[in-house]
Amino acid sequence: MRWLPPAELAVDVRANGGPLPRRWRCGRGGGRAIASVETSVDGVRWAPASLEGGSLVLPPDTRQLRYRYSLEEARRRFGPRLETGAGGDGVWALNGAAYLLRPLGLAADAPVRTRFGPSALVPWTLDGEGYARVRARDLIDPGFHGFGVRSRQIPLGGGVVETVLLPGARRVDDDAVARWLAQAGQELISLCDRLPAARVVVFVQPVPGVAEASPFGMVLRSRPPSVGIYLGGEADEAALARDWVAVHEFLHLALPRLRPDPDWLSEGLATYYQEVARLRSGRIDARTLAEHFAWGVRQGRRESDGRSLEECSRSMHRLRCYRAVYWGGALFSFDLDLALRERTHGARGLEDALAALRNRNFEATPGAFARAVDSLAGEALFASVAARHVEGPAFASSEPLLALLGVRKGSGEAGEASERALATLRPGS
Structure with a gap:
């Protein structure tokens, strides 16, 4: 994974040994922000390919697949949504299912080595070169991913809540947001004694003109899980104290x-x-x-x-x-x-x-x-x-x-x- 101007994600998938699986599927958005799909049998000669109905069938013996996901196009089509792409000015977050094509036919436990780059923030641990070692099942619900983001860690219940504040005007400062999320996390711990995962990543997207603390939130069941919460841009600390959305989403982490x-x-x-x-x-x-x-x-x-x-x-x-x-x-x-x-x-x-x-x-x-x-x-x-x-x-x-x-x-x-x-x-x- 690497950045390309304007705001795009360049995805390069290479076979490890034999050919790539032939059938691939898009996640959210049906691939409408995916472009420039190409395949190669030798890494030298490239042939264009196209998505049809959110699906892609590779030619036999394909060894390499590459494509681009336009964050700007996703924002134009769907608005600034955490599900498909939110942020700007080099700082972005989105559901990994929006841009990662998922191979079909692999065993759930099949190992997959994917490079996101050393500056990416994903649910999984990255090595020094930015690679994550995951299983094929992890690509079904890959969680929220951040690019160009800065995070803040909140120790909680034997684990860490890693928070990311995306760009956007808001009345409350970073410390107030951290206290809000820490309060919700403590209320979660009061019911289940510990953080259900060693690390949980929370992405916060300000929403202009909204006075309530949060109009919406969601949990993605990646392994470990990740959380997305929209923050009212006009919300003050009193609104955060009254909020129920953050603790509601955190509680989903404790439920089966x-x-x-x-x-x-x-x-x-x-x-x-x-x-x-x-x-x-x-x-x-x-x-x-x-x-x-x-x-x-x-x-x-x-x-x-x-x-x-x-x-x-x-x-x-x-x-x-x-x-x-x-x-x-x-x-x-x-x-x-x-x-x-x-x-x-x-x-x-x-x-x-x-x-x-x-x-x-x-x-x-x-x-x-x-x-x-x-x-x-x-x-x-x-x-x-x-x-x-x-x-x-x-x-x-x-x-x-x-x-x-x-x-x-x-x-x-x-x-x-x-x-x-x-x-x-x-x-x-």
Whole structure:
């Protein structure tokens, strides 16, 4: 990988021994910012090649493949997005899947040696010449990559959060951003005792004209994982203190990667624990948590429009019912946590089931998650709680749970939470 003016990434892929795999596939953007694709059988004679529908088929015996990814073209087509290319003035970050063509047909554990250059910042460790030794499976979700960036390291929970601030106007200084991310990281550690990876890279992209701390964030499941967070350019430190997005994204690092992934479960767990973690750290109190749940239920019920949580989750992007999915899943998570602590007389909770999955593998099926819960409960608890939330109209079971949190029926105002709710949200306190 090397820079070419104007802002382009030059990618050069060479065979190690035999010919290159013949079939290759683009990631995000379908290759619309990839140009000048050429192949060679001997490194001397070159023939043009073209992507069709995001796929590339190489001629037999190809030993070398090279192409360019235009960061400027990506920004023109898609806007300044971390997924496809954000930055400028020689400092850029993007999802590696946007520009790396992925070979098909390789075994998941097949070794791949890729050169990114000594100044690149990628999830993997680079040697002195800028090479990373990875496996073929790592190219499926290669995480965020930075070029020309400067990073700052935050020691946390036995590991390091490496942060990158991309160019852009913002009201808060570097130290305020570091404190914001460190707070979110500490709240993550309070739930899982340690950073789930020895190193996590976080890219922060300022967004002009936005006063909230963060309008959006995402986690990429590279190995180790990387995080992208958009920072409101007009946000002040008070807005950062109120933020939930950073801790929400960090919490995804502690949750198993579910395959298949029902959004109501993965996002619901992260939404539930973003409230629990901030309650335990003292950033919010129990009344504020209850008000957040009441707001989420109101918004989610309106978005769901009588649909089930499962249907909302399946068509979340098409229906744009994000609050229904996130808060419907959070309400399920709270109900499941309550039930599990009740069955075990307070000895076990939902965090214990998640810890059991983390100790085995960070990837799991929803069925494996259900079995981890049921094993602690001594009965088929997961399915019985899910039946109350997932199959019928979304939020049909919300009123009793909101009442436990202290939300007054009708007004939506919050009073004192029940002892049962507090024992679940803050066990041992």
